[in-house]
Amino acid sequence: MPTILVVDDDENQRLLYRQELELAGYTVETAANGPQAIDRVSRGGIDLVVLDIAMPGMDGIEVLGRVLDIDRQLPVILNTAYSSYKEDFMTWAAESYVTKSGDLSELLNKIREALAKRGLEAPEEESPAQE
Amino acid sequence: MNDASGTKPAQNSSVWKAVFERAANAIVVVSLETGQVIEWNQATLALFGYTAEQVAGMRLVELQPAIRTQREALRRQLAEAGSLFIDSFPLRRADGSEIQVAIHAVRTSYDGQEAFLAMLQDAAQARDLQTRLATQAMQLRAELTSQADEYLHLKEFFENVIDALPLRLLVLDEDLRIIHANPAYYLQRGVTREQIIGQSVRDVFPKELLDEAGLERALQGTLTTGERVWWSGFREQSVGHPERIINIRIDPCRGLEGRACLLISIEDVSERYRQIYERTLLQEVSQAMLSTLDLPRLLHAILTGMTAGGAVGLGFNRAILMLVDNAAGVLKAEMAVGPEDVHQAHTIWSEVTGRYRTLQDFLQDYDRLPPPQDRPLADLVERLVVPLSDVEHLPMSALVSGNTVYVPDARNDARVNSEFATVMDSDEFVVAPLRVGETQIGVAIADNFITHKMIKGSDTHLLTSLANQAALAVERAQLFREAQERAEELARAYEELKAAEQDRLRNERLATVGTVTAAVTHEIRNPLSTIGGFARAILRDPHDTERNRRSAKIIVEEADRLEELLRTVLDFSRPEGVNVQRTRIEPIVESVLELTAEQRERAGIDLSWEAEPDLPELDLDANQIRQVLLNLVKNADEAMPNGGLLALTARLAGNAVALAVSDTGSGIPQGDLSFVFDTFFTTKPTGTGLGLALARKILDAHGARIEVSSLPSQGTTFTVYFPIPPA
Structure with a gap:
C-alpha cells in the first residue's frame, strides 16, 4: 500500500485529499507547510508527494528542491491553482504538474502513472466513479 | 488876603526884575520930567555900547542928540496915546556908529515920577526876521503846492495800482454797502463800476459765504473791533466758471470824515493751490505707486491722480490707460476712470472730493470700492484697441515718439486713428506716452468729456510728468505680475505633475488589480476545488450521512470564503471589455x-x-x-x-x-x-x-x-x- 504525503496549507484541501486518496486505497499522510513535509520525507517511507506551491513561509518550489535533495527518485506531483508555474524551470524536476480542481481524476491518474513507473502497484480500489 | 496881596508886589517886582534883566530886547526907563535915564537892562548896554556907569543919570538928549527935534512931538504923542511906535530910528551908539532900531514906548510911572518905558529892537534884525519869515512862508506855500500835486499824482498812481491789482478789492461803508470796487472785482462779476457801487454786500456775496461761512459776522466784527480778519481756502463756485479757491482779507479803514469803512480783498489762489497740488500729486502718485505691485490697483491710482482734484488738481473728466499687449499685437485700454455722463460726474466727483483728502486715503479705501466690472466706462475700455503696427497715428505715434500730444479737434485731425477717435467720442484730449527708456509700456489719455474745459499747457505738462512716473511703476508691476504668473505656472505645472502622479498611481493600482486578480485566482481555485471535491464525494455516496455532513460543512465554509472574496475584490476588476x-x-x-x-x-x-x-x-x-x-x-x-x-x-x-x-x-x-x-x-x-x-x-x-x-x-x-x- 503506497504511502502518499499531501502537502498543503489549506486545511480543507488536506481533508479532501486525505479522504479521496484513502478512498483510492492509498495510505495518506499530510503536512501543513514546507518544513513539516521535509521532516516527514527525511524520515523515509514516503512513496509519493503531492505538493502545493503557494504556501506561506517556504513555498512549494523550495520544498521540491529540498525533497529531491533527500531522495532524488521520490516522485513529486505539483498540485497548484496556477498554471504560470509551469514556466519555472525548477518545476521541471517534478514528476508532473496538476492544476487544482474539484475533479481529482487527473491527479489520481498522475499518481498511478508515477507509481507504476517505479514498479509500485497502484492499489486495487473501487473506482470513485463506480461508487 | 491882605497878607497875600501885601507880599505880592515884592514878589512881582523881583520876578519882573529878573525878566527885565534877562530880556533879549533893550529896555530903558526915562523920566519924563528930567529926561534922565532911570533904569536899563543888559541888552540896552549891549545895544548902545556904553557901560552902566556911563548910562546912569544920562539924559536922553545926551544919549541920542537926534531926538531933540522930535522931543515935543513924541512927548505929546505919548501923553495923548499913552504909547508910540517908531519903526525905524537911527540910534547913535557910544562909538559914534548908527544902527536902525524899532522903538516901542509906553507911558509908565517909576518911583512916583512920570516916565516912559522904551523897548528897542535892531530894525535890521527885525527886517531880517521878517524877510526870513516871508521866504519861509513862500517856500512853505511852494512846498505845499508841490506836495498837493504830488499827492494828486500819488492818488492817481495808487488808484491805477489798485485798479491793476489782480486782487479783487471792495470798500464797504458802515452799512456794508459797496463804496468802492476795483475793476478786478466788477469785471470778474461782469458788471460796471456804476452797477456795483451802492449795492449791499448781501446782494453780491452768495448766502453760503455770508451766512454759513460767517463772512457777514466777520465784517461786523471788524467794524466794531477794528481787527483784521484773514480767511484762506474758500471754495468759490459761480455759474459759468470753474471752481476757484480764494483767500479773503478784511481790513478796517477810515473813509471820508473819519467814518469807519472796510476793505475787502479777495485773492484767487487757485493757481497757487494747483501748483502745490501738482507737486503733492506727483509725490503721492509716486508714493502710491511704490506701495503697490498689484497692477489693477496701481492703474487705478494713476487714473485717480489724473482725474482727482476738481478745482485744484489735474481734474480731467476722464482718464484712460492703454497698455501694450505684445502677444496680441495691440495697444489696448486696460482701465478708465470717469463718469459716463454729466449726472454721474456730479455724483462721483462730489463723493471723491468730499471723502478723500489725499490719494493715499483713496488707495487705502480701494478695496472697498466696487469691483472693476461695475466701474464706469467698461464699454469704452472694451472697445479701445489699436494695432501696435499703426505707428502713424495717435495713440501709437505718441508712444513711439515718446512725446505727449495735445489734440484740440480729434475728428478733424489727421494724426488721430479715426476708429480711435470714434470710440473716444471726444474732440479734445491729451495723449501722454508711458515709456521706460526705450521700452514702450502704454499711453495715458485724458480729456474733459463732460465740462469741455479747455486743456491748458500746464495740464499737458503735468500729465507728462505723471505719465513718466506711472510708466516706471507700471513696468515694475508688470514685471512683478509676470514673475507671479511664472510662479503660478510653475505651481500649476507642479499641480499637473502631482495629478499625473496621482493618475499614474491610480493606473498602477488598476494594473495591480491584474496582479491581484492572478493572486486571487489561487484563493478562488482552492475553495472551488475543495467544494467540487467534497460535492463529488457526496454525490458518490449519498448515504454516508456522517461523512457527507462533514463535507457539506466544508462546502458551506468554502462558499462563504468565495462570497467574501467576491465582495471585496472581484467587483473591483469586473469591467473588462467594452461592447459599444x-x-x-x-x-x-x-x-x-x-x-x-x-x-x-x-x-x-x-x-x-x-x-x-x-x-x-x-x-x-x-x-x-x-x-x-x-x-x-x-x-x-x-x-x-x-x-x-x-x-x-x-x-x-x-x-x-x-x-x-x-x-x-x-x-x-x-x-x-x-x-x-x-x-x-x-x-x-x-x-x-x-x-x-x-x-x-x-x-x-x-x-x-x-x-x-x-x-x-x-x-x-x-x-x-x-x-x-x-x-
Missing part, C-alpha cells in the same frame, strides 16, 4: 431615472431632466453606462435624505456631449473632492467606495471624462463628457 454601440444617451438616462424614481418619491426629491434637442449619437456600452449613471443618480439621491432637487442636463459641449447630474445636498468637502474617484473611498456609512471608481473605470474605457464640483451646503455636480464619435 452607436446609441442615444437620453433613453439610458430615462431608464435609470425610472429605476430610481421610487427612492426619490420616498425622500421627497424633485426631478428635473433637460436634454438639448438633436444631440448626436454616441458610442456607448449601454449596460455599463447605465451602471455608471445609476451610480451617479443613486449617490445624488442619497445625498438628499430630506428632499431636494435632482437635476440632469444633457447638452453639447464642444466636441462632447456633457451629461450633468446635480444634487442640492450637503456637498463634498473641498479636501475630499480629489479622492472621490479613488477605490475604497467613501463618505457614506454603507458605501463600498467602489461605485465612483468603477464609474471612472468604465468611462475611461469609453474615452469619456468625468468631473466633479461641489459647494458646501449647496450641492454637488458630476459632469460626464462623452466624446462625439466621428460621423
Whole structure:
C-alpha cells in the first residue's frame, strides 16, 4: 500500500485529499507547510508527494528542491491553482504538474502513472466513479 | 488876603526884575520930567555900547542928540496915546556908529515920577526876521503846492495800482454797502463800476459765504473791533466758471470824515493751490505707486491722480490707460476712470472730493470700492484697441515718439486713428506716452468729456510728468505680475505633475488589480476545488450521512470564503471589455431615472431632466453606462435624505456631449473632492467606495471624462463628457 504525503496549507484541501486518496486505497499522510513535509520525507517511507506551491513561509518550489535533495527518485506531483508555474524551470524536476480542481481524476491518474513507473502497484480500489 | 496881596508886589517886582534883566530886547526907563535915564537892562548896554556907569543919570538928549527935534512931538504923542511906535530910528551908539532900531514906548510911572518905558529892537534884525519869515512862508506855500500835486499824482498812481491789482478789492461803508470796487472785482462779476457801487454786500456775496461761512459776522466784527480778519481756502463756485479757491482779507479803514469803512480783498489762489497740488500729486502718485505691485490697483491710482482734484488738481473728466499687449499685437485700454455722463460726474466727483483728502486715503479705501466690472466706462475700455503696427497715428505715434500730444479737434485731425477717435467720442484730449527708456509700456489719455474745459499747457505738462512716473511703476508691476504668473505656472505645472502622479498611481493600482486578480485566482481555485471535491464525494455516496455532513460543512465554509472574496475584490476588476454601440444617451438616462424614481418619491426629491434637442449619437456600452449613471443618480439621491432637487442636463459641449447630474445636498468637502474617484473611498456609512471608481473605470474605457464640483451646503455636480464619435 503506497504511502502518499499531501502537502498543503489549506486545511480543507488536506481533508479532501486525505479522504479521496484513502478512498483510492492509498495510505495518506499530510503536512501543513514546507518544513513539516521535509521532516516527514527525511524520515523515509514516503512513496509519493503531492505538493502545493503557494504556501506561506517556504513555498512549494523550495520544498521540491529540498525533497529531491533527500531522495532524488521520490516522485513529486505539483498540485497548484496556477498554471504560470509551469514556466519555472525548477518545476521541471517534478514528476508532473496538476492544476487544482474539484475533479481529482487527473491527479489520481498522475499518481498511478508515477507509481507504476517505479514498479509500485497502484492499489486495487473501487473506482470513485463506480461508487 | 491882605497878607497875600501885601507880599505880592515884592514878589512881582523881583520876578519882573529878573525878566527885565534877562530880556533879549533893550529896555530903558526915562523920566519924563528930567529926561534922565532911570533904569536899563543888559541888552540896552549891549545895544548902545556904553557901560552902566556911563548910562546912569544920562539924559536922553545926551544919549541920542537926534531926538531933540522930535522931543515935543513924541512927548505929546505919548501923553495923548499913552504909547508910540517908531519903526525905524537911527540910534547913535557910544562909538559914534548908527544902527536902525524899532522903538516901542509906553507911558509908565517909576518911583512916583512920570516916565516912559522904551523897548528897542535892531530894525535890521527885525527886517531880517521878517524877510526870513516871508521866504519861509513862500517856500512853505511852494512846498505845499508841490506836495498837493504830488499827492494828486500819488492818488492817481495808487488808484491805477489798485485798479491793476489782480486782487479783487471792495470798500464797504458802515452799512456794508459797496463804496468802492476795483475793476478786478466788477469785471470778474461782469458788471460796471456804476452797477456795483451802492449795492449791499448781501446782494453780491452768495448766502453760503455770508451766512454759513460767517463772512457777514466777520465784517461786523471788524467794524466794531477794528481787527483784521484773514480767511484762506474758500471754495468759490459761480455759474459759468470753474471752481476757484480764494483767500479773503478784511481790513478796517477810515473813509471820508473819519467814518469807519472796510476793505475787502479777495485773492484767487487757485493757481497757487494747483501748483502745490501738482507737486503733492506727483509725490503721492509716486508714493502710491511704490506701495503697490498689484497692477489693477496701481492703474487705478494713476487714473485717480489724473482725474482727482476738481478745482485744484489735474481734474480731467476722464482718464484712460492703454497698455501694450505684445502677444496680441495691440495697444489696448486696460482701465478708465470717469463718469459716463454729466449726472454721474456730479455724483462721483462730489463723493471723491468730499471723502478723500489725499490719494493715499483713496488707495487705502480701494478695496472697498466696487469691483472693476461695475466701474464706469467698461464699454469704452472694451472697445479701445489699436494695432501696435499703426505707428502713424495717435495713440501709437505718441508712444513711439515718446512725446505727449495735445489734440484740440480729434475728428478733424489727421494724426488721430479715426476708429480711435470714434470710440473716444471726444474732440479734445491729451495723449501722454508711458515709456521706460526705450521700452514702450502704454499711453495715458485724458480729456474733459463732460465740462469741455479747455486743456491748458500746464495740464499737458503735468500729465507728462505723471505719465513718466506711472510708466516706471507700471513696468515694475508688470514685471512683478509676470514673475507671479511664472510662479503660478510653475505651481500649476507642479499641480499637473502631482495629478499625473496621482493618475499614474491610480493606473498602477488598476494594473495591480491584474496582479491581484492572478493572486486571487489561487484563493478562488482552492475553495472551488475543495467544494467540487467534497460535492463529488457526496454525490458518490449519498448515504454516508456522517461523512457527507462533514463535507457539506466544508462546502458551506468554502462558499462563504468565495462570497467574501467576491465582495471585496472581484467587483473591483469586473469591467473588462467594452461592447459599444452607436446609441442615444437620453433613453439610458430615462431608464435609470425610472429605476430610481421610487427612492426619490420616498425622500421627497424633485426631478428635473433637460436634454438639448438633436444631440448626436454616441458610442456607448449601454449596460455599463447605465451602471455608471445609476451610480451617479443613486449617490445624488442619497445625498438628499430630506428632499431636494435632482437635476440632469444633457447638452453639447464642444466636441462632447456633457451629461450633468446635480444634487442640492450637503456637498463634498473641498479636501475630499480629489479622492472621490479613488477605490475604497467613501463618505457614506454603507458605501463600498467602489461605485465612483468603477464609474471612472468604465468611462475611461469609453474615452469619456468625468468631473466633479461641489459647494458646501449647496450641492454637488458630476459632469460626464462623452466624446462625439466621428460621423
